[in-house]
Amino acid sequence: MKKFVIAVSAIALATTAAFADVIADRKAVMKENGRQVGVLVKMVQGEADFDAAAVMAALTKLNENVQAIDVAASFPPGSDKGDTTASPKIWEDMAGFQAEVDKFKAVTAEAAAAPAQSLEALKPQVAAIGQSCSSCHETYRIKKG
Amino acid sequence: MNLPGKLAIAAVIAAGIGGLAFWYLTEPARIDAEAEAALGTGDAARGERIFWAGGCTSCHARPKSEGEALLQLVGGVQLETAFGTFVAPNISQDVNDGIGAWSREEFANAMLKGVSPSGRHYYPAFPYTSYARMRPTDVADLYAFMKTLPAVAGRTPDHTLDFPYNIRRGIGLWKLLYVDDAPVIAVDEGSPEQLLLGRYLVEGPGHCGECHTPRNISGGTDKSRWLAGAVAAEGDGVIPNITSGEGGIGDWSEGDIASYLETGFTPDFDSVGGSMVEVQKNVARLTSDDRAAIAAYLKAVPPHPNGYPARPSTETPSD
Known part of the structure; x- marks a missing residue:
């Protein structure tokens, strides 16, 4: 019995560890997205000067990251446990979550295909990206203590 | 009369007195003549600002509404809490299902006192605990603005609450403890107008404290931990600490x-x-001065x- 308990614990620990990697990777992608979006937001807010080359670089990188998101690989069942703010609703409504990710992919692809050449043109692009972020975070992310 | 008989009579009298006291204490209170006179006639243009500050659409429009649909206040959003499920009612201008038939005074009683036109207590899922701090003129302006919104037919289901929360009259006792039109945070005499405006928006129409402040066991906000963040009343997770204390937003500037x-x-x-x-979508519709005031507060x-x-x-690993 004791051995069984140890074995089960070991498996539990191993799965937690495996998900710890998945979770850490998810977070890294989000951080990186935030970094690229930050380049754009600073321009919109007037904290940085408009720079068409920097806009193109940020949108290209953002789009690459976003197109690489693989929901099945990054959000396996059980990976709502651990050091994550992913909401259990992701696994309750996988189709809805996938739809949000698809929407995000479409928004970043559109922006990256035609990077803004002026501050005026950048504003709606950033607004659309921000809308996509918050639309998904509204339902599928929770804050934890 | 024998002793059990006397005791029985005493018990009945005591229960009667208790019942009378309960009835007296839980009597729905209406706004006083002064507040009623202060309402004025209301201005729809000014009321639009109050409408967005108050976040009416977040609960009273259909979930995930955008654009014009935000103004169709048909209700139906369900708040699943520890007390049971609250359903946001239709507050559109429909005369049968909504509030289209309400007078300005009836509207003010709902907002400032949490009392319906028929004299019933509302549950504080409707945040009149905050709205009670609003100026009567702002309530009248809001009424005028809401008069310009569409009438949408449709009745929402009733709340489904557990005992004893399903006894509406009991809310009267709760209100004695937790409804107060005084500001939560005292500010120094001669404080800048901006700070006073921020306090008004946050503590009054914005009702930020309703989610961002932890509640005590009877469901009242714990003013000693005002805006310290709280376990979400609904769903999973927490609502963030928006004070400058540890875990809060001390490293955010007013501009942030x-x-x-x-x-x-x-x-x-x-x-x-x-x-x-x-x-955030609602607050984005306010002026930058209003947002700066909220930040200052x-x-x-x-x-x-x-x-x-x-x-x-x-x-x-735990053992």
Whole structure:
């Protein structure tokens, strides 16, 4: 019995560890997205000067990251446990979550295909990206203590 | 008369007195003549600002509404809480299903006193605990603006609450403890107008404290931990600490707060999430002066550590 308990614990620990990697990777992608979006937001807010080359670089990188998101690989069942703010609703409504990710992919692809050449043109692009972020975070992310 | 008989009579009298006291204490109170006179006739243009500050659409429009649909206040949003499920009612201008037949005074009683036109207490899921701090003129302006919104037919189901919360009259006792039109945070005499405006928007129409302040066992907000963050009353997770205490937003500048409320991006370019998404969209419709005032107030409130328990560490094996 004791051995069984140890074995089960070991498996539990191993799965937690495996998900710890998945979770850490998810977070890294989000951080990186935030970094690229930050380049754009600073321009919109007037904290940085408009720079068409920097806009193109940020949108290209953002789009690459976003197109690489693989929901099945990054959000396996059980990976709502651990050091994550992913909401259990992701696994309750996988189709809805996938739809949000698809929407995000479409928004970043559109922006990256035609990077803004002026501050005026950048504003709606950033607004659309921000809308996509918050639309998904509204339902599928929770804050934890 | 024998002793049991006397005791029985005494018990009946005591129950009667208790019942009378309960009835007296729980009597729905209406706004006084002074407040009624202060309402004025209301101005729809000014009322639009109050409408967005108050976040009416977040609960009273259909979930995930955008554009014009935000103005169709048909109700139906369900708040699943520890007390049971509250259903936001139709507050559109429909005369049968909504509030189209209400007078200005009836509307003011709902907003400021939590009392319906028929004299019943509303449950404080409707945040009159905050709205009670609103100026009567703003309530009248809001009434005038809401008169310009569409009538939408449709009745929402009733709340489904557990005993004893299903006894509406009991809310009267709760109100004696928790409804107060006085400001929560005292500010020094001669404080800048901006701070006073921020306090008014946050503590009154904005009703920020309803989610961002932890509640005590009877469901009242714990003013000693005002805006310290709380376990979400609904769903999973927590509502963040928005004071400058540990875990809060002490490292956000006033500009960061105002910018977040306008764009939905945090200082490190994360996005707004959860139920704050709707709130942020509403606040984005206010003026930059209003957002700056909210920021000034939040930087001025007393700092508190997080009003929710720390997350148990998942890394440390427990024994």
